[in-house]
Amino acid sequence: MTGKPLIGLLLIVATFGVFWQVRSHDFLNYDDDVYVSENSQVQEGFTRESVIWAFTSGYASNWHPLTWLSHMLDCQLFGLNPGGHHLTNLMLHLANTLLLFLLLNRMTSALYRSALVAALFALHPLHVESVAWVAERKDVLSTLFWMLTMWTYLLYVEHPRLGRYLFTLVVFTIGLMAKPMLVTLPCVLLLLDYWPLDRLALRQPEDLISSGSQKGLSSSPQRSFPLRLFWEKVPFFVLAAVSSAVTFLVQQSSGALKSVEVFPLSIRIANGLVSYVSYIYKMIWPQHLAVFYPHPGSSLPMWLAGAAGLLLLGISVAVMRAGRRHPYLAVGWLWYLGTLVPVIGLVQVGLQAMADRYTYVPLIGLFIMIAWGIPELTRGWRYGRVVLRMAAGSLLAALMVCTWMQLRHWRNNVTLFEHALNTTTNNYLAHDSLGNTLAQQGKTGEAIGHYSAALRIKPNFVNSHNNLGLALLLRGDVEQAIAHFSAVLRYQSDSPEAHNNLGLAMARQGYVDRAIDQYFTAVRLKPDYPQAHNNLGNALASQGRFDQAISHYSEALRIKPENAEAHSNLANVLASKGRFKEAIDHYSQALQIKPDNFEAHNNLGVVLADQGKFDEAIEHYYEALRIEPNNTIAHIQLALVWLSQQRTDKAIEHYQKALSFSPDSTVVLNNLAWILATHENSSFRDGARAVQLAEKACTLSGYKNAIFLDTLAAAYAEAGRFHEALQTAQKASKLSVAEGRVELAKEIERRMQLYKAGKPFYES
Secondary structure (H helix, E strand, O other), X not given: OOHHHHHHHHXXXXXXXXXXXXXXXXXXXXXXXXXXXXXXXXXXXXXXXXXXXHHHOOHHHOOOHHHHHHHHHHHHHHOOOHHHHHHHHHHHHHHHHHHHHHHHHHHHOOHHHHHHHXXXXXXXXXXXXHHHOHHHHHHHHHHXXXXXXXXXXXXXXXOOOHHHHHXXXXXXXXXXXXXXXXXXXXXXXXXXXXXOOOOEOOOOHXXXXXXXXXXXXXXXXXXXXXXXXXXXXXXXXXXXXXXXXXXXXXXXXXXXXOOOOOOOHHHHHHHHHHHHHHHHHHHHOOOOOOXXXXXXXXXXXXXXXXXXXXXXXXXXXXXXXXOOOOHHHHHHHHHHHHHHHHHOOOOOEOOEEEOHHHHOOOHHHHHHHHHHHHHHHOOOOOOHHHHHHHHHHHXXXXXXXXXXXXXXXXXXXXXXXXXXXXXXXXXXXXXXXXHHHHHHOOOHHHHHHHHHHHHHHOOOOHHHHHHHHHHHHHHOOXXXXXXXXXXXXXXXXXXXHHHHHHHHHHHHHOOHHHHHHHHXXXXXXXXXXXXXXXXXXXXXXXXXXXXXXXXXXXXXXXXXXXXXXXXXXXXXXXXHOOOHHHHHHHHHHHHHHOOOOHHHHXXXXXXXXXXXXXXXXXXXXXXXXXXXXXXXXXXXXXXXXXXXXXXXXXXXXXXXXXXXXXXXXXXXXXXXXXXXXXXXOHHHOOHXXXXXXXXXXXXXXXXXXXXXXXXXXHHHHHOOOHHHHHHHHHHHHHHHHHOOOHHXXXXXXXXXXXXXXXXXXXXX
C-alpha cells in the first residue's frame, strides 16, 4: 500500500488512536443539556413534530435544523448514552480530515504537503473542543458540508456545467443549515480561484512554477477576470447574507447578542485583534487551553491591542508582497483572517473573549502556509527533505500527546471546569458551571462556594445569583435566596426564571399571594414556561383554588407532556376533587416518565387503597419504600393498608420501622400503641409497651389530644392499671366534648364502663 491509501490509513489510525477516549466521556452541563441531555424535542428522535420543530425553532439562540436532526438521529440510535454521541462527532471529524487531504491533493497534486495539512487539522489540540464537546456537533457537521461544497465546486471548475453549479449551491445551503459559519465560504472559493485552481487571469507562467502547484498550466481550468468570478459567487453571497440575517434575528431575540453598552465597539475591535494573535500563539504553543476564556472588557490594555494590530498588519503586508511568487501565503493568511471574522467578536455573541472551537476551519489557512512555505524555505538544503520529514514526524507526535492530554480534561464536568479554573484567571463561568455540577451531586455547600466565587469576580453575573439563590433555598436560607433572586431582577427585570424562583422562595416563607404574583409575572413574560405554570398550580392548589390549579397544570403538560412533576401534581388535585380515575391515569403517566418518583408511587397507593384496590396499593407503597426506605409516611400508610387486610403482623412491622425513623412521630406512637393495647388477638398485645408509646405521644402533644388520651387509657387498662385508665378516659371524654366531637366522646364513655368493671377494651 502506497501513496494516498497509505496516508489515508495513517490519518485514520492516528485520529482514532488519539480521540478514541471520547467514547467514555460524559455529557456536560454546559450546552450539552440544552442540545441533548435535557432537550425533550431532540430525545424524541425523528417524529413529525420534532422535525417541524427543528426547522421552525430558534432554540439555543441558533437556527440550525440540520444540527438538530443529527442530534435526533443519535438519540434514536444511542438513546442518552453519551459515548455514541461523542463517536459521531469523532466520525465527522475524521471525514473532514480525509476530505481535506483529498481536496488539497486533487487541487495541487502535492501529496505530502496535503497530508501534512490534514494531519495538523486532525491532531491539533485546539480542535479538541470541536470534537469532544457534543454540543459542538454543529462545528464538525457544518465543516463536513464546507468540505463537500469545496469538492462539488472543484468538480464544477474542472467541468463547468449548470447542474454541477446548482448542486454546489444546494450543498452550500445544507451546510448553512448546520451552522452559519459557512457564510465566509464564498470568499474562500474566490481565494481558491487564485490558488491553487489558478482561475484568475492575473498571474504569469513563471509564477505558477514557483507557487508550489504541480498541476501546471496544461491542466489548469480556463482563466477568467476577477469580476466574472465574483459574479459567479453572487448566489453564494446572497445565501450567506440570508443566513446571516436569520442568525442575527434569532440571536437578538434570544438575548445572545450583547449590547454596545456592555461591550463598546472599541473594546470589541481591541479584543478581536488580540484574539487573532492569541489563536496564532496557541497554534504554535498550545497551552492553557480552556472551555471558556472570560472577556477582559475594559481591562484589556489598549497598547496590547495596538501591538497585535501592528503585528497583523506587518504579516499581511509581507504575505501580500510575497503573494505573486508564493500565492499559498496570501491564500492561507486571508483564509485565516477571513473565516474568523464571524466569530472574532465584532458582533459579540455570548460572554467569551475567544474560543478554541472557532479555530476549527480558520487554522486550515495557517496550516497551508506552513505545509507549503517551510519546504520553500529549506529548498536547496543538502538534507532538507530528510530534516523536514523528521521535523514533521516529531511535530505530529508532540501534537498527538498534547491532544491526548487535553482530551482527558473533557471527561466530565468536574475535570473540565477544574482545568479551566487552573489555566485561566477570573473565570466566573467555570466557577458557576462547576457549582452546578456539585449541586447536582448533592454537594450544596461546595456549590455555594463556587457560586459565591463567581459573584466575587463578576457581581452582576445573573446566572450565579440565580443558581446561588436556588442552592440557598435548598439549604433553607430563604432570606438570602430572596436577596439573590432580587439581585437578578435588578439586572434583568424581565427574567421569567428569576420571577419563578422568587415565587418559590416566597411560597417557602408562607407568602403564597406574593408567590402567585411572581408566578403570574413569569408566565406573562414567558407563556411557554412549564415550571412556572406548575409552581403556580401548586400555589393555587394550596389555597383551595383547584380549578385554576388544574388549568395551569394542564398548560404545563401541554407545553411539556413528559413533565412527571406536573402529572403528579395534577393527579393530587384531581384526587382531592374525587376524580380518581383521572388521578390514577396521571400518576401512571408520571411513573412512566420517572419510575423512581416517590411521591407518585406513594400518592397512587393512597388513591388505590381508597378505591379498595389494596393489592395494587401495597405494590406502589413498597415501590415508594424501595426509593425512600426511611420514609415514615409511606410506612404508616402501608401499615394502615395491612390492617385493613387483617395482616396485623405486617402493620406492626411497618409501624415499628416508621418509629425507628421518626421516634417522635405522635401518629406512629399512637397507632402502634392502639394495636398493642386493643387487638383482639392476644399474641399482638403488649400492655407495657403500649403504655410506653402512648405516654410519649401524649407528652409530645401536651396531653391535649383526645384520641391520644383515649389510646393511653386503653393501654393502661391492658396493663391492668384500671384506675389510671379511668382517670385518663375521663380527661379524654371532657376534651372530646369541649371540641364538639360527640361520637368520639360516646365511644370513650362506653370504654369507661369496661374500665370501671376492671376489664380492658379489645377491638372486634
